[in-house]
Amino acid sequence: MPKLLNKNYYLILIISAVFGISFWIGFNVNLLPPEASINAPIYDELFKILFIIGLIIFIGMTIAVIYSLFKFRKRKDQFGDGIALEGNLSLEIVWTIIPSIIVLIIGLYSYNIYDRMGGMKELNHSHEMIDSSTEKIWAGISQASNNEVASNNLSVEVSAMQFAFLFNYPKGEFISGELHVPVDHKVSMKMESKDVIHAFWVPEFRIKQDIIPGQPTILNFTPTKVGKYPIICAELCGPYHGGMRASIIVEEESDYKDWFNKNTKTEVSL
Amino acid sequence: MTISIDSQDSNTKSLQPKGWLRYLSFSLDHKVIGIQYLVCGFLFYLIGGTLASAIRIELASPMSDFMPRDVYNQVLTLHGTIMIFLWIVPVVNGAFGNYLIPFYVGARDMAFPRLNAVAFWLIPPSGLMLVASYFIEGAAQAGWTAYPPLSITTPQSGQIIWIMSVLLLGGSSIFGGINFIATIIKLRRPGLKLMQLPMYCWAMLGTSLLVVLSTPVLAGTLILLSFDIVAHTGFFNPVLGGNVVVYQHLFWFYSHPAVYIMVLPAFGLVSEILPVHSRKPLFGYTTMVFSIMGIVVLGLVVWAHHMFTSGTPPWMRLFFTIATAFIAVPTGIKFFNWVATLWGGKISINSAMLFSCGFIINFVFGGITGVALAQVPFDIHVHDTYFVVAHFHYIVYGGTVFIIFSSIYHWFPKVTGKLMSEKLGIIHFAITFIGFNLCFAPQHWLGLNGMPRRVAEYDPQFQFVNQISSIGALLMAISTIPFLINIFLSIKDGKNSGDNPWNALTPEWLTSSPPPVENWKGEAPLVEEPYGYGKPISKEN
Numbered sequence: 001m002p003k004l005l006n007k008n009y010y011l012i013l014i015i016s017a018v019f020g021i022s023f024w025i026g027f028n029v030n031l032l033p034p035e036a037s038i039n040a041p042i043y044d045e046l047f048k049i050l051f052i053i054g055l056i057i058f059i060g061m062t063i064a065v066i067y068s069l070f071k072f073r074k075r076k077d078q079f080g081d082g083i084a085l086e087g088n089l090s091l092e093i094v095w096t097i098i099p100s101i102i103v104l105i106i107g108l109y110s111y112n113i114y115d116r117m118g119g120m121k122e123l124n125h126s127h128e129m130i131d132s133s134t135e136k137i138w139a140g141i142s143q144a145s146n147n148e149v150a151s152n153n154l155s156v157e158v159s160a161m162q163f164a165f166l167f168n169y170p171k172g173e174f175i176s177g178e179l180h181v182p183v184d185h186k187v188s189m190k191m192e193s194k195d196v197i198h199a200f201w202v203p204e205f206r207i208k209q210d211i212i213p214g215q216p217t218i219l220n221f222t223p224t225k226v227g228k229y230p231i232i233c234a235e236l237c238g239p240y241h242g243g244m245r246a247s248i249i250v251e252e253e254s255d256y257k258d259w260f261n262k263n264t265k266t267e268v269s270l
Numbered sequence: 271m272t273i274s275i276d277s278q279d280s281n282t283k284s285l286q287p288k289g290w291l292r293y294l295s296f297s298l299d300h301k302v303i304g305i306q307y308l309v310c311g312f313l314f315y316l317i318g319g320t321l322a323s324a325i326r327i328e329l330a331s332p333m334s335d336f337m338p339r340d341v342y343n344q345v346l347t348l349h350g351t352i353m354i355f356l357w358i359v360p361v362v363n364g365a366f367g368n369y370l371i372p373f374y375v376g377a378r379d380m381a382f383p384r385l386n387a388v389a390f391w392l393i394p395p396s397g398l399m400l401v402a403s404y405f406i407e408g409a410a411q412a413g414w415t416a417y418p419p420l421s422i423t424t425p426q427s428g429q430i431i432w433i434m435s436v437l438l439l440g441g442s443s444i445f446g447g448i449n450f451i452a453t454i455i456k457l458r459r460p461g462l463k464l465m466q467l468p469m470y471c472w473a474m475l476g477t478s479l480l481v482v483l484s485t486p487v488l489a490g491t492l493i494l495l496s497f498d499i500v501a502h503t504g505f506f507n508p509v510l511g512g513n514v515v516v517y518q519h520l521f522w523f524y525s526h527p528a529v530y531i532m533v534l535p536a537f538g539l540v541s542e543i544l545p546v547h548s549r550k551p552l553f554g555y556t557t558m559v560f561s562i563m564g565i566v567v568l569g570l571v572v573w574a575h576h577m578f579t580s581g582t583p584p585w586m587r588l589f590f591t592i593a594t595a596f597i598a599v600p601t602g603i604k605f606f607n608w609v610a611t612l613w614g615g616k617i618s619i620n621s622a623m624l625f626s627c628g629f630i631i632n633f634v635f636g637g638i639t640g641v642a643l644a645q646v647p648f649d650i651h652v653h654d655t656y657f658v659v660a661h662f663h664y665i666v667y668g669g670t671v672f673i674i675f676s677s678i679y680h681w682f683p684k685v686t687g688k689l690m691s692e693k694l695g696i697i698h699f700a701i702t703f704i705g706f707n708l709c710f711a712p713q714h715w716l717g718l719n720g721m722p723r724r725v726a727e728y729d730p731q732f733q734f735v736n737q738i739s740s741i742g743a744l745l746m747a748i749s750t751i752p753f754l755i756n757i758f759l760s761i762k763d764g765k766n767s768g769d770n771p772w773n774a775l776t777p778e779w780l781t782s783s784p785p786p787v788e789n790w791k792g793e794a795p796l797v798e799e800p801y802g803y804g805k806p807i808s809k810e811n
Contacts, residue, residue: 033719046647054638061605061634065627068612072548073619081549082615084804092557095606096599103595103641110645111588117647119584196420197514199579199654203720206651210580212515213419214508217581230729234579234654234722236413237420239339242725 018059026052036225036250037205039117044206046113053102118220154181158191160198160211162237163244172264179248182256183226192216199234202248208234223250296391298383299787303390304369305685307360308678310390314356314397319747321349326709326743329736334726342726343411344404344428350414351432354528355439356397358670362535363481364390364446366677367474369685370542371450373778373785374468376459376794381452389445396438403431413724415525418506418517422498429499433492440485440492443531447481450474459794465559468776468800469552472559473538476566480527480534483570488524491517515580522573530569532666533633534562536673537604540626543673543680544608546774547623548615551801554607561600568597578649587646594644601637605630621695625676628703632668636661639714654724657717660710668706675702675753682757683771687783688764694756698749705745712739776800 026048035041072082156179157168167179181187191200193213200219201208204227209219233244251259292302293309324345328336337345368386372379380386403409410432412421421429454467454475495517497503504510506517545552552558574582574590582590608630617623639661642648652658675698682690712735717723721732728736770779777797781790799805 031715031718043647043651046645050642050645050648054642058635058638061609062631064609065612065630068609068615069617069619069623069627072612072615072617074549074616078616080616081804084551084802085553085610085614086551086801087554087556088610091606091610092554092603096557096603099599099602100596103598106641106645107592107595110591110647113645114587114647119587119646196423197417201654201720201722203651203718208579208650208653212508212581214511215513215515215581230720232720232722236343236417236724238424239343239411241343242334242339242722242727 014063015060018056018063022052022055022059025055033203034225035204035206036223036227036229037202037207038222038224040204040206040224042113042116046110049109050106053106154185155188155190156181158189158200158211159194160191160200160233161194162196163233163240165198165200165231165233165244165246167246169260169263172260174263176263178246179231180256180259181223181248181250182253183223183250185253186220186222188218188220190216190218196237197235198237198244201232201234202229203232204229210235223248226250226252296387298379298387300368300372300380300383300386301685301785301789303386304365304367306390307364307368307393308366310394310397311357311361311365314352316750317401318349318352318357319750321345321352323743323747325349326740328726329728330740332728332730332733332736337726339726340408340411343413343724344409346724347410347413347432348400348404351400351410351436352397353666354414354532355436356393356400358532358666358674359439359443359528360393361674362532362539362670363443363450363474363477364393366470366535366539366681367446367450369681370468370470370778371453371474372457373781373789374471374776374800375454375457376462376777376796377453377457378788378790378794380449381457382449385445386449389442389449392438392442392445396435396442399431400435403428403435406431415521416492416495417521418495418498418512418514419508421495422507426499430496433496433499437489437492440489443481444485447478447485450478451482454478459796461796462798465556466798466800468538469541469555469558469562470535470538472562473534473541476562477531477534479566480531480569484524484527487520491520491524515577515582518577518580519574522576526573526576527569529662529665530565532670534565536629536670537562539673539677540608540629541604542776543622543626543676544611545801545803546680546772546776547620547626548612548617549803550611550615551799551803551805552607553610553613554603555801557603558607561603564600565597568593568600572597572644575644575649578646579653591644591646595641598637598641605634605637620679620692621690621699622676622680624696624699625672625679625702628699629669629672629676632664632672632706636664636668639664652717654722655717656713656721656723659723660713660717663706663710663713668710672702675699678757680772681778682760683767684778684783684785686761686764687767687769688760689767689771690760690764691756694752694759698752698756701745701749701752705742705749707742709739709742709746712736712742775802 032044032047035044155170157170159166159168164177167176169176191209191211193211195213197213198211199208200211205221205223207219207221209217211217227250229248229250231246231248233241237244293306297303324337328334328342334342368380400409407425407427410416410421410428411424412429416429416432454471494505498505498507498512502510504512506512506514508514541552541558572590572594574586575594578587639657643652643658643661679690679695682688716732716735719732721728767783769781769783772779775797777795777800780795780797
């Protein structure tokens with residue numbers, strides 16, 4: 001049989017096919033829920049990159065294993081051993097350095113993503129922010145600086161307990177079981193648990209923060225899409241953990257104001 | 271010194287029961303203890319697997335309708351605890367370590383045979399105690415992580431029994447670790463250099479260092495937790511001024527290395543199996559040794575990646591991200607070397623080989639999701655969801671449990687002198703591999719799309735994918751049937767394997783199968799090249 005291509009061309013062909021397939025899947029297969037906060041598209045960008053790199057490595061390794069099993073299988077008429085190849089220093093160096101570089105780049109890139117999400121902002125000094133000077137604040141992502149909290153459009157105090165979330169709107173002096181927020185406004189939440197550890201998770205916002213007893217945590221986000229999304233407790237908190245859910249309702253500013261005023265008034269009339 | 275201990279033990283050994291009864295005795299023979307670990311671990315695997323099936327039945331429908339909610343939490347707590355502390359850790363360390371390490375170093379037994387027997391006999395009572403706690407006031411229900419304050423506020427008896435049981439199992443693990451370190455360092459036959467040891471010895475040396483360094487921290491943490499529960503101290507109880515995040519740091523200081531305590535021995539075992547069945551030397555021995563030690567060092571400084579949503583300062587998140595992601599480098603080196611070991615070999619495609627290759631594919635997948643999870647912004651969305659459940663099952667089941675099966679197929683002739691049925695072995699592999707991937711691959715999607723872990727009920731939109739996952743779990747349960755049939759048929763009337771059916775060069779095969787009580791009839795052979803396939807030394811055999 002005439003040799004059309006030499007071995008290296010086949011290798012290049014296979015590698016490009018692996019890259020092609022991985023990129024195609026990475027760009028065309030969506031595994032994530034809809035994006036509804038400014039964090040979400042940033043997160044999805046990171047996800048896409050990691051997904052593509054992961055696919056390249058996974059498909060490449062799987063092909064290598066299956067190809068070896070097929071190509072180097074012992075035929076019936078074969079006896080004896082394979083080649084006595086004990087190692088190859090340059091190969092070892094290659095597959096130490098290349099993964100190190102990939103890992104380092106991913107690390108720096110995710111640092112950048114994390115920074116864009118607001119996670120790298122300086123940790124606040126609790127006594128400047130909170131009335132009680134003994135209170136410790138632990139920050140989640142998108143933590144606000146002092147000024148931001150002061151000028152924030154909406155600050156909400158979240159208290160979690162077995163098995164419910166309660167949302168206190170300090171400006172309106174009322175408590176709600178649903179979290180209503182205006183679209184495209186930054187929301188700053190101070191969260192505290194009354195009993196065990198809970199977590200505040202909105203999959204469409206790609207944010208999660210534990211709610212810890214005795215230690216307030218803060219979490220900021222900016223919703224970008226009107227709609228109703230689930231708030232899910234993500235930390236095992238007891239028998240009804242699976243049922244511990246609430247809703248976040250993102251609405252146009254006018255709708256939000258109506259809801260806010262309605263609730264404030266009811267509270268006053270009581 | 272060692273000689274006198276040896277002769278003393280051989281006197282004791284001759285007084286011990288013969289036949290299958292010796293497996294129920296306080297035997298000092300490392301080979302008997304190894305089998306005791308394996309069979310005991312497998313029985314607990316069946317219990318843990320039954321609990322896993324119960325979880326998947328509950329999750330086949332969105333409502334909590336199969337069992338009461340608090341029972342569900344007990345089931346998931348027991349499932350995790352049993353699988354980790356009573357199946358994987360005792361089997362990859364205790365069972366294979368005890369059986370193989372003395373052969374590999376050319377010794378007639380472990381360094382401390384009595385400590386070894388004590389280490390094993392701590393396991394059955396603590397395991398039974400753990401299972402029995404369900405029938406008292408209900409088992410622990412705070413998850414295998416036992417985070418306070420939940421573990422302080424749930425019914426006390428279950429949680430206290432859980433703590434006692436894990437403490438005893440941790441003690442057993444420490445005894446074993448000390449024994450392995452002493453055996454590998456001190457009992458090597460004269461002339462055998464460290465860099466000539468089979469790779470499993472290095473893996474066990476690394477693992478035992480992790481066991482000895484980190485398990486005492488878990489013990490201390492759980493003792494403090496038990497004080498909080500019974501004596502109402504306030505170490506971790508926020509009502510009394512305690513700090514719940516401190517518990518998480520202490521807990522994960524052991525429990526992340528625990529992942530390496532579960533996978534490093536598997537890395538060692540697969541390094542023994544692949545060269546034999548592909549008839550090639552292990553590729554890159556020296557780098558393999560250094561990568562094990564690299565994993566040990568890095569494994570100790572990555573624990574806080576379990577706490578990215580707990581409230582940790584940004585610099586800490588950054589440090590733990592980079593440290594965690596860098597574990598991929600030594601781990602990756604090992605996988606490239608294994609594929610290079612296959613490359614150019616004369617591979618026998620048998621059950622042991624298939625399970626090992628299944629391990630490579632599954633573990634690479636789990637490793638990739640692991641690097642992704644190490645990235646703080648990625649982790650924040652999927653932490654405590656089914657994505658994480660899928661990830662760690664790819665590591666501990668798709669990784670370690672596949673290697674346990676591979677090792678059983680590989681060393682069964684050594685222990686019994688009989689061959690296992692390849693036909694049933696391949697059926698076992700096929701059902702396990704398909705069932706496993708069907709069960710856990712879809713769970714990645716569930717986690718990304720909003721299903722948290724440890725829930726008995728979920729959003730009905732996830733029902734279809736959960737049912738696929740449950741079908742996979744059913745296949746995994748079914749897969750144990752051909753395996754058990756194979757074991758019993760092969761013990762009863764398997765074909766005679768001869769002493770060395772695989773023509774292997776590692777020292778355990780250079781004696782009769784099954785081996786005599788003292789391992790070798792004469793002197794232990796000096797094996798300078800345990801992987802010398804394709805060399806003149808191998809052709810002589």
